Structure formats: C-alpha cells, structure tokens
Amino acid sequence: MWQLIGRRALAAIPNVIGIVVVTFVLTRALPGDPAAFYAGPAATQEAVEQIRTKLGLDQPLWRQFIDYLGDLARGDLGLSLSTGQQVLDEILRRLPASLELTLLALLVACVIALPLGILAATRPGSWVDHACRLITTLGVSLPIFFTGLLLAYVFYYLLGVAPPPVGRLDSMFSPPPQWTGFYLIDSLIAGDLALFRAAAAQMVLPVATLAIFVLAPIARMTRAAMLGVLSSDFVRTARASGLSSGTVLYKYAFRNAMLPVVTTMGMVFSFMLGSNVVIEKVFAWPGIGSFAVDALMQSDYAPVQGFVLVMALLFVAINLMIDILYTVIDPRVTIDA
Amino acid sequence: MNALDPSVAMVVPEADASGPPVPLLAVESLAVEFRTRSGVVHALEDVSFSVNKGETIGVVGESGSGKSVLFYAVLGILDAAGRISRGRAVFGGLDLTQATAAELEAIRGREAAMIFQNPRVALNPIRKVGHQIEDVLARHTSTPSAQLKKRALEALTAVRIPDPERRYHAYPFELSGGLCQRIMIAIALACTPSLLVADEPTTGLDVTTQAAVMDLIGELARRRNMATVLITHDLGLAAEYCDRIVVMHAGHVVETASTTELFAHPRHPYTAKLIATTPHGTNDLRSLAAIPGNLPDLRRSDLPPCRFSERCDRVEPVCQTSPLARQAFSAGHTVACCRPI
Ligand SMILES: Nc1ncnc2c1ncn2[C@@H]1O[C@H](COP(=O)(O)OP(=O)(O)OP(=O)(O)O)[C@@H](O)[C@H]1O
Ligand SMILES: [Mg+2]
Numbered sequence: 174m175w176q177l178i179g180r181r182a183l184a185a186i187p188n189v190i191g192i193v194v195v196t197f198v199l200t201r202a203l204p205g206d207p208a209a210f211y212a213g214p215a216a217t218q219e220a221v222e223q224i225r226t227k228l229g230l231d232q233p234l235w236r237q238f239i240d241y242l243g244d245l246a247r248g249d250l251g252l253s254l255s256t257g258q259q260v261l262d263e264i265l266r267r268l269p270a271s272l273e274l275t276l277l278a279l280l281v282a283c284v285i286a287l288p289l290g291i292l293a294a295t296r297p298g299s300w301v302d303h304a305c306r307l308i309t310t311l312g313v314s315l316p317i318f319f320t321g322l323l324l325a326y327v328f329y330y331l332l333g334v335a336p337p338p339v340g341r342l343d344s345m346f347s348p349p350p351q352w353t354g355f356y357l358i359d360s361l362i363a364g365d366l367a368l369f370r371a372a373a374a375q376m377v378l379p380v381a382t383l384a385i386f387v388l389a390p391i392a393r394m395t396r397a398a399m400l401g402v403l404s405s406d407f408v409r410t411a412r413a414s415g416l417s418s419g420t421v422l423y424k425y426a427f428r429n430a431m432l433p434v435v436t437t438m439g440m441v442f443s444f445m446l447g448s449n450v451v452i453e454k455v456f457a458w459p460g461i462g463s464f465a466v467d468a469l470m471q472s473d474y475a476p477v478q479g480f481v482l483v484m485a486l487l488f489v490a491i492n493l494m495i496d497i498l499y500t501v502i503d504p505r506v507t508i509d510a
Numbered sequence: 511m512n513a514l515d516p517s518v519a520m521v522v523p524e525a526d527a528s529g530p531p532v533p534l535l536a537v538e539s540l541a542v543e544f545r546t547r548s549g550v551v552h553a554l555e556d557v558s559f560s561v562n563k564g565e566t567i568g569v570v571g572e573s574g575s576g577k578s579v580l581f582y583a584v585l586g587i588l589d590a591a592g593r594i595s596r597g598r599a600v601f602g603g604l605d606l607t608q609a610t611a612a613e614l615e616a617i618r619g620r621e622a623a624m625i626f627q628n629p630r631v632a633l634n635p636i637r638k639v640g641h642q643i644e645d646v647l648a649r650h651t652s653t654p655s656a657q658l659k660k661r662a663l664e665a666l667t668a669v670r671i672p673d674p675e676r677r678y679h680a681y682p683f684e685l686s687g688g689l690c691q692r693i694m695i696a697i698a699l700a701c702t703p704s705l706l707v708a709d710e711p712t713t714g715l716d717v718t719t720q721a722a723v724m725d726l727i728g729e730l731a732r733r734r735n736m737a738t739v740l741i742t743h744d745l746g747l748a749a750e751y752c753d754r755i756v757v758m759h760a761g762h763v764v765e766t767a768s769t770t771e772l773f774a775h776p777r778h779p780y781t782a783k784l785i786a787t788t789p790h791g792t793n794d795l796r797s798l799a800a801i802p803g804n805l806p807d808l809r810r811s812d813l814p815p816c817r818f819s820e821r822c823d824r825v826e827p828v829c830q831t832s833p834l835a836r837q838a839f840s841a842g843h844t845v846a847c848c849r850p851i
Contacts, residue, residue, distance in 0.1 A: 413624040414649070420645065429635065503636050
C-alpha cells in the first residue's frame with residue numbers, strides 16, 4: 174500500500190515539473206507590461222525601466238526561469254505586486270476558504286446524489302427515477318454562474334432569507350482563531366455557536382450552487398453503475414443464496430458500483446476547483462480563485478503562477494487519493510497496475 | 511454438516527412411508543411471461559414436472575428454451591420484467607409462487623440453492639471468497655461470528671479445495687474457473703440444502719475440470735441425499751449423471767422420462783432429434799444431424815399450441831389446431847405431442 178502511494182507520488186513529479194514550465198512561459202506570454210502597469214500612467218520611461226530592473230524583468234527569459242526555480246525550491250512564490258504580500262502566505266490564507274466550500278459542496282452532493290442514484294437504479298421507471306433524470310438534466314444544463322446569481326437573487330434579494338453574498342462572514346463577526354482554516358470547524362473548536370451559525374449561513378448559497386452543479390454527474394454515474402451491477406451474475410448469485418436485500422444492495426452491488434463513482438468524483442472535484450473562480454466572484458468569497466483572477470487582471474505574475482502551481486498540486490493529490498481509494502475498494506488493482 | 515443446527519428448520523416433510531412419496535418439488539402448469547418493449551415474451555407455458563428427494567434430474571433443451579427462467583421463477587429470482595402468470599411450484603409443502611419475499615429469501619440458499627455457469631463472474635469480484643461463504647452462513651444459520659470462519663473452512667474442505675486456509679483469503683480473480691465453481695458449490699451447499707439446481711455448471715470449463723466438477727456434485731448429492739437438478743443443453747452429460755430427464759423446447763416441457771427409457775424409446779420427435787444430435791456410443795460426429803429450424807419467436811401472439819410443430823417433420827394439421835395433449839406412456843414417461851413416435 175505505502176509502496177503504491179510512493180510510486181504514484183513519484184510518477185506525478187514529471188507532471189509537476191511540466192506544469193511549472195508551462196505556467197512560467199504562459200505568464201510571460203500574457204499581454205501587458207507589469208512594469209508599466211506599476212509605474213502608473215504618468216511615469217517616465219526611466220521610472221518604468223527602474224521598476225523593470227527591480228523586478229528582474231530585464232533579464233533574459235532563461236535567467237528569469239532559473240531565478241524562479243531557485244525561489245520555488247526555497248518555498249518562495251514571490252511577492253504579489255498588487256497587495257505587497259508574500260504569495261505563499263496569501264495562498265495559504267485563502268486556500269482553506271476555497272477548500273471548505275468545495276469539500277462541503279462535494280459532501281452535500283454525495284449525500285444527495287448517491288441515495289438518489291441507488292433508488293433510481295433499484296426502481297427503474299418509478300417517480301424517483303424520473304426525479305433523478307430531471308435533476309441531472311437540470312444540473313448539467315444550468316451554467317454555474319447562472320445558478321449562483323439566481324439563488325442569490327431569489328433567496329437574498331427577493332425572499333431575504335439568505336445573508337448577503339459578502340464572503341465568509343458578515344462584517345459583524347470576526348473570524349475564529351485559526352486551527353484548520355475551515356470556519357465551520359474552527360468556530361466549533363472555539364465553542365462559538367453563534368459564529369458557527371453565521372459562517373454556515375454564509376455558506377448555504379455558494380455550497381448549494383456548487384452542489385447542484387456536481388450532483389448531476391454523480392447521481393447519473395451512480396444510477397448507471399448500480400444498474401449495471403444489479404443485473405450482473407454475482408448479484409444473481411447473492412440473491413439465489415437468499416442474502417437479504419440490504420446485504421445484496423450494499424455489500425454486493427453498491428461496493429462494486431463505487432468503483433466508477435469514485436472515478437467520477439475525482440473528476441468532479443477537479444471541475445469544482447475550476448468553477449470556484451466563478452463562485453468566488455459571485456459570492457465575494459475570499460478564496461484562491463478570486464485572488465488569481467484579480468492578479469491576472471493586473472498582470473501580476475507571481476500570484477497567477479502560484480495559483481496554477483497550487484491547483485496542479487491539488488489535482489495530483491486528488492488523483493493520488495482516488496488511486497488509494499481504488500486500491501482499498503478493488504483488490505484487482507495491484508501495485509504495478 | 512449442520513444437520514444438528516437447530517436454526518435450520520426442516521420445511522421438507524419426510525416421505526410418508528405408506529402412500530406414494532411426496533415430491534420435494536412439484537411444479538404444476540407454471541407459466542412465465544416477460545414484459546418487454548417489443549411485446550410480451552411467453553417464456554414458459556404449462557410447465558409441469560416434479561423432483562423427488564435425493565433424485566438427480568436433468569433439464570435439457572436448446573439455448574432459449576426456458577431452462578434457466580424456469581428455475582429463476584421457482585426460486586423467485588426472476589428479473590423485474592418477469593412474472594409468473596399461472597401455476598404453482600410446491601416445495602416442501604409451500605407454494606413458492608405465493609410465498610412472500612421474506613419466505614423465499616429464507617428458503618433460497620438454505621433449502622434450495624442454485625449454482626450458475628461462468629463461475630468467475632458469478633462470484634463477487636471484490637469480496638474474499640471466504641467472506642462470501644460466511645455471508646450465506648451468517649444469513650441462514652445461527653453460527654456465532656467467531657465460528658463463521660471455521661465453518662467456511664469446513665465448507666471449502668467439503669468441496670475438496672486444496673489449502674483452504676489460503677483460498678479463504680483469495681479473490682475470485684486469483685482462482686481458476688474450476689476452483690471458482692467449487693467455491694460456488696461451497697456457497698450453495700454451506701447450509702446443506704435439500705435441492706441443488708446446477709445451471710450449466712460446467713460451461714466454460716475444460717473437459718477434465720468439467721468431469722471433476724460433475725463428479726464432485728454427484729458425490730456430494732449422494733452423500734447428503736440431496737436432490738439435484740442439472741440444467742444443460744448436453745443430453746450426453748445429462749444421460750451420464752441423471753436418473754430422469756425433462757426435455758424442454760420453447761418454454762414447454764415436451765417429454766419427461768427416466769434416462770434409460772428416454773434413450774430407448776424417445777416418444778417426442780424433438781427428443782428423438784436431440785438424441786440423434788448427441789454424440790454418444792458408436793455414432794460419430796459425421797452422422798449428427800442438426801435440428802432444422804429455430805425456436806419460434808416467443809413474443810408472437812399466434813404461437814401454435816405445439817411450439818415444435820413448425821420444425822417437426824411429422825407435423826399434421828391437427829398439431830396446429832387442437833390443444834397440446836399430454837400423454838402418459840408408462841409410469842413416469844409423459845409426452846406432450848399429438849403424434850408421438
Ligand atoms: N429478462 C428477460 N426479458 C425478456 N425475455 C427474457 C428475459 N429473460 C429470459 N427471457 C426469454 O426467456 C426465454 C428463455 O430464456 P432462458 O435463459 O431460460 O433460456 P435457457 O434455456 O436457459 O438458455 P441457455 O441454454 O442459453 O441458458 C428466452 O427466449 C429469452 O428470450
Ligand atoms: Mg440458461
């Protein structure tokens with residue numbers, strides 16, 4: 174098991190190197206001149222050149238790249254020109270906000286989608302099946318920014334039951350002392366239930382938006398996988414052995430159906446990280462997605478590079494986790510597979 | 511193995527010493543249909559036969575003649591699209607067609623078990639085979655969980671699996687087809703059922719393994735006085751292992767007789783053709799004749815009373831019009847044909 178994890182981690186290293194190179198090249202190829210941007214419109218040619226030298230932008234590209242690698246090795250992702258902060262600190266501060274949103278949405282989506290898919294598969298043609306089909310069709314056909322805006326419009330603006338979309342906490346509250354960076358958990362650790370409630374209220378709409386988005390693929394995959402497994406020979410054997418329908422459904426059918434579902438969840442999680450950029454803009458969520466978009470608008474290279482790098486590492490970590498889950502579920506996956 | 515286990519209630523009544531033996535399983539006029547998009551499939555019609563205690567019967571017929579569906583219906587494991595539309599299946603005094611799902615579950619795997627073809631895919635691919643045996647034991651016996659493993663190992667030993675302790679921890683993909691079929695048998699026989707239905711248990715196995723598996727089933731059946739139904743399309747195999755043979759064609763039972771009687775005096779033209787196509791004794795492969803025509807489409811609404819009439823060379827107008835007559839020739843030899851041989 175550990176051997177397998179080690180191997181998969183090693184196999185991911187070339188990917189990470191490739192990503193580092195590509196992000197470096199891409200950010201340099203972007204239009205816009207950061208030196209001119211920071212010098213301001215009234216700056217003289219000399220002042221711009223001065224800033225360019227200070228930023229190291231006058232060096233040849235390979236020189237800049239080597240400096241960049243050296244910085245990376247020291248864990249230095251550079252300074253954000255727009256905020257003047259260390260990019261690493263900024264990302265570490267904002268990452269939990271994004272992750273809390275994404276993980277909670279994934280959890281909510283699974284809690285709804287897995288039973289829905291199972292019920293739809295065990296009762297084909299019933300109302301659950303039709304409901305499942307309707308929800309999955311809606312989920313894939315509504316663009317995520319639209320769902321987000323719609324939910325905010327209806328529940329905040331029209332009905333007034335949701336708090337304003339102003340980020341992780343209403344301005345009346347201050348964040349809990351940091352343990353995990355997840356406000357829901359940290360507020361509980363601090364024993365502050367009012368704070369917990371406030372943080373949870375802020376999360377309802379963005380989590381719902383993301384969850385609706387990913388519910389569809391998970392429910393659809395669960396249904397399809399369960400249908401396939403339920404008509405398989407070994408389920409017939411289990412039924413012929415008189416095993417109770419619960420045992421057949423869970424120990425025999427569901428565990429086998431989990432294999433494709435886990436793969437789907439990995440993909441879905443990656444989608445979600447991408448969609449965070451949109452969600453965070455709609456709900457003013459201080460995550461890494463909105464951070465990266467802001468930086469991009471201002472030709473601020475370092476945060477963009479840092480963001481892409483962190484995302485890439487997250488993808489690698491997710492794939493690793495999926496692989497591990499697979500080996501736990503499926504004995505046929507071997508170390509050299 | 512667990513004859514003394516008090517949790518295993520014997521639903522099978524002992525044969526009454528005075529009267530004729532009560533059959534273990536009596537199927538009477540059973541009809542099964544499937545609702546599909548392209549119409550209703552009349553998969554079984556007026557199927558009757560019985561199985562006595564300890565007896566081995568063969569159910570033979572071409573692919574699609576309804577052999578599997580018949581026993582799925584009896585055991586209550588038909589697909590959702592399938593439905594028993596008529597008839598009874600009395601097993602140990604209980605009509606299984608009227609039994610509740612819970613009653614059927616309690617009987618399956620304990621009193622009546624079934625094994626299938628393609629054993630490698632008939633076992634749960636991601637569960638240790640030992641645990642799959644334990645699932646059945648835990649379901650049907652009151653074995654304390656500490657004892658389950660011991661009982662599972664005993665079940666593995668009973669089907670003569672070498673090195674059971676190691677095989678207990680194996681997954682199906684790590685085992686050969688023959689070993690997987692032995693595991694299937696171990697699962698089916700773990701609770702000492704009184705009826706075993708073996709649905710083409712040797713399909714997909716090589717010839718030596720086939721013989722080994724069949725001999726194992728035969729020996730265990732004899733030792734435990736267990737009735738066995740061998741479903742096969744190979745009349746030769748049925749002749750070798752079965753006391754009696756039920757011949758099926760397109761959802762009908764066309765002939766039932768003891769094995770010797772059936773081979774000596776086949777009365778139904780289909781049986782005669784089947785025997786002619788079976789390599790046995792002296793006739794070589796060259797003299798084998800294929801049975802002309804195909805099974806009729808069971809979705810047709812204008813199926814003739816005799817579903818073989820369209821392929822039969824003895825057909826007469828009466829075969830297509832008058833209802834199918836079932837005639838008894840001698841004790842236990844019945845034929846469903848208007849113009850038997
Ligand atoms: N789920 C189903 N839906 C519709 N028709 C079905 C279904 N299952 C079986 N049938 C029909 O029932 C008939 C009998 O099938 P069955 O599997 O019992 O044949 P068989 O004698 O066991 O053949 P084989 O030797 O190939 O196993 C076939 O004509 C088949 O088309
Ligand atoms: Mg069959």
